Amino acid sequence: MxxxxxxxxxxxxxxxxxxxxxxxxxxxxxxxxxxxxxxxxxxxxxxxxxxxxxxxxxxxxxxxxxxxxxxxxxxxxxxxxxxxxxxxxxxxxxxxxxxxxxxxxxxxxxxxxxxxxxxxxDAFDLNDLLNSMENVFESTYAFQAFTPDYLTSAGPWTLFVPNEAAIDDIQAYMSLGQFDMLSIPDFPEIMQYHIAPGLFMAEDLADGMSLTSAQGQSLDITEVGGSFYVEDAQIVSTNFTAFNGVVHVIDRCLAPDSLPGANVMKVIEESPDHQIFEEAIIAANLNDDLSFQATIDDTYDGPGPWTVFAPTDNAFEVFAASLNMTVDEFIDSQYLYEIVTQHIVNGCVDNFNSPNEIDDDCNDGLSDAITTSSISAGAVATNLDGNPLQFIVLDNGTISVIGLNNTVNITVTDILTYNGVVHVVDAVLSTEIAPLEGTCGSWTLELQSNSNGWEGSFLYLEVNGVIIDDIILLSGNNTTYDFAVNAGDVVNVYYVYEGGDYQSYALFDGENQLVVQTSGTETNLPSSFYGITACKEPNTSETICGDITLAQYNDSGNGWPSSSLDVYRNGTLDYTVAMPIGYGPQITTISANFNDSFDFIVNSTNLFNPEELGYRVYDSEGALIVDQNSFVVAPQNATNIVFCESEQGFDISETKGREARLIKMVNILGREQKEHKKGSVLFYIYDNGNVDKKVIH
Incomplete structure (x- = not known):
């Protein structure tokens, strides 16, 4: 008790x-x-x-x-x-x-x-709330990774959380995967833009209201048809509460002002003044490369960062008219890829006074894009076509770009993206577009495939604006089609894709000389050709010494894949001869003048077995002058071949086919070069002591 x-x-x-x-x-x-x-x-x-x-x-x-x-x-x-x-x-x-x-x-x-x-x-905070919610998994991961203090601190905070569909859309828009998105340099700032200090329930929101985000910029609230929007994102679910705040689910991701664009391709796609350039890039099959995020996705050594000089629609209309083409004809033409690549640089600015050639390393995805702050007068960049682009900087800050044939002005500068930069230019950078010509008589179209036919694809043949026929390879690996042309006729060949791949065709004139040739792969379609003129009048000039014959081979029957034999006449590229498929010999005839000096350059890239390739060159009398067709050794270049000289006191027959051995090629700085680059000045040093200077066009 x-x-x-x-x-x-x-x-x-x-x-x-x-x-x-x-x-x-x-x-x-x-x-x-x-x-x-x-x-x-x-x-x-x-x-x-x-x-x-x-x-x-x-x-x-x-x-x-x-x-x-x-x-x-x-x-x-x-x-x-x-x-x-x-x-x-x-x-x-x-x-x-x-x-x-x-x-x-x-x-x-x-x-x-x-x-x-x-x-x-122990509180049921915003972190717990996000973990318990459905359809916001990826957003939850991002908030927890980049803004954890907001989720657990007293707050209160209002979170606008994108749903899964919104995340999928932004990943596709940015060309990035889930975890690559998290590597965007501005990602913490982007996440803070989705958070507003204070507690704002759905009933507290009103049309015209402006909230200040944790990032510092405003979030504007609007009401449309009874639905509320924060910026351009609709609020689709509301009032998920925790002790330190509230969550509203939205259907789009938010982005603060002044952030870079998604990628250079998106900038072009979204510009109302660059619809033709967008179409041209897609037709040239460069849109995927220009969308790739090399500077963010470091799991793959991909292309970029990019510098794109983007001509306006008006600039392309003027350029197409200069070719006597419509814009659509230009998009389908043989000139498309060469013109588009004049405007794109994959890498950094090069200064030819530098001890090292920077451009050789500009395809590794590590170099900077060219912004105006990095451009100085005289700086040079190399575009995707391998040609130099030189910059002029005026006292007033205006920047001009000098191409092969013309100069354009940058009118809008430094449109930054996460994989490069876009500059708007007022004209198209052009190249030397040689007229396509052939002799009169019976012309031949030869269609080739990898033995499956063309699977529905075909060619429209047009002469003087009238469709003559549509030509198809139904089965097998080749077919030919002959048609007649007269002096002054204009021939167009339209390729129409309906299926299949590895299709190619070539057009030969009345003397069986190659006029045009194109081939397709799994990712690239053959080109169309416009404005081929017949007939080139026979040249009876005393300067003509005859035709030389070029024969190409492949030991395995694969043609010259990803390769060509480039023929230079007196230092200028005269022919680029491809061999789409077959064992060979594929015959190409080239007219030679007295005193012409020929270089035969093997242009081989990404080829697994170069030793399978071969070529031979014969003079006008059928004598073998160059033999680079070996079963075990890759073909080598043959340079300074003079098939017939016209010089007082010499017998042409005695000098025909004389070959001096090239020791090396050097540039103006004395550095040895291994290939011809358009726009460069090269010195050819031969074993007989001669030195030739050539400007490569």
Whole structure:
């Protein structure tokens, strides 16, 4: 009975102290114990600390045993107090910030005796809320990775969270995968733009309202047809609440102003003034490359960053008219790829006074795009066609670009994207477009395939604007079609794709000379050709010495894949002869003049077995002059071949086919060169001591 009475008195005394130290929870301190030693509460709840025995304090700063900080979310400390059986109220503390709090008593040897206390303030915060929501998994990952403090701090915060469809759309738009998106340099800023300080429930939003984002820029709220939008994103689900804020789900991702565009291709696609350039890039099969994010996706050494000089639609209309073509005819023409690639640079600015040729390393995806701040007068870049682009910088800041044939002006500068930069130019950079001509008589179209026929694809043959026939290779690997042309006739050959791949065709004139040739692959279609003129009048000039014959071979029957034999006449590219398929010999006839000097350059790229290729060159009398057809050795260049010289006191027959051996080619800086590059000046050094200077056009 006595024990019950004493217990009742103790309980009554504690209740009195608790009334004086009123709180949601109570923790008792006695000799070497907190009771309870662990406690879980909600944010905003209070805890009363009551000392019932001994001299103790509440230490939430430095661990009395280890000397290290407790690193509590918020530091709390209470002064030492001597307890009594009735209990002494040390104080009441309110815990608003979620997290784990650790305490001990630092008086004497309390802590060493194990007197410690752990308090967990457990809240259903925005982090918990996002984890519990459906259809926002990828956004949840991004918020947790880049803005974790907003999800767990007291706030309150309003989050506009894109759904999965919105994330899929932005990944496709940026040409990036899920984890590559997280590598965007501005990603933390982008995520902060989806957060507004303050609690804004759906009923708090109003048309015309403007919220300030955590990133600093405004978020404009509009109402359209009863639906609310934040910027251009519709709010599709609302009022998902947590203790520190609210989540609204949106159907598009938000982007702050002044961020770079997605990629150079997107900039062109979205420009109303560059629809023709967009169509040309797609027709040239360069759109995927210009969309690739080499500077963000570092898992693949892809193309870029890019510098694109983008002619306007008006510029292309003027250019097409100069070729006597419509824009559509130009898009389908043989000139398309060469013209488009004049305007694209994959890499960095080169200065020819530099000790090293920078351009050789500009396809590795590591070099910078060319912004106006990196351009100085006289700087030179190399475009995708291998031609130099030189820059002029005027005192007023205007920048002009010098191409092979003309100069254009940059009218809009530095449209930055995540894979390069776009500059708008006022004209098309042109090249030397040689007229396509052939002799009169019976012309022949030869269609080839990889033995499956053309699978529905065909050619339209047009003479003087009238469609003569449509030509198809139904099956097998080749077919021919003969037709007659007269002097002055204009021939167009239209390729129409209806299926299949690895299709090619060639057009030969009345003397069986190759006029045009084109081939397709899995990713590139054959070209169409426009404005082929018949007939080139026979040249009876005394300067003509006869025809030379070029024969190409492949030991495995694969033609010259990704390769060509480039024929230079007096330092100027005269023919680029491809061999789409077959064992050979594929015969090409070339007319030679007296004193013409020919170079036969093997242009082979990405070829697995170059030793399979071969070629031979015969003079007008059928004598073998060059033999580079070996079963075990890749063909080599043959240079400075003079088939017939006209010089006083010499017998032409005695000098025909004379060959001097080229030792090396050097540029104007004396550095050895391995290939011809348009626009360069090369010096040919021969074993007989002669040195020839040639400007490569």
């Amino acid at each position: 006595k024990k019950v009475f004493l217990s009742t008195l103790f309980l009554i005394s504690i209740l009195k102290i608790h009334a004086q130290c009123e709180a949601d929870h109570t923790v008792l301190l006695n000799d070497f114990n907190f009771v309870p030693s662990e406690l879980v509460i909600l944010p905003g709840e209070s805890v009363a600390f009551i000392n019932i025995q001994g001299n103790h304090d509440l230490n939430g700063g430095i661990n009395s045993v280890t000397g290290e900080s407790f690193e509590n979310p918020v530091e709390f400390n209470l002064e030492p107090t001597i307890g009594s059986a009735e209990g002494v109220c040390m104080d009441t503390l309110v815990f608003d910030v979620p997290g784990v709090y650790n305490f001990d008593s630092s008086v004497n040897f309390d802590a060493q005796s194990g007197m410690s206390f752990t308090l967990t303030v």
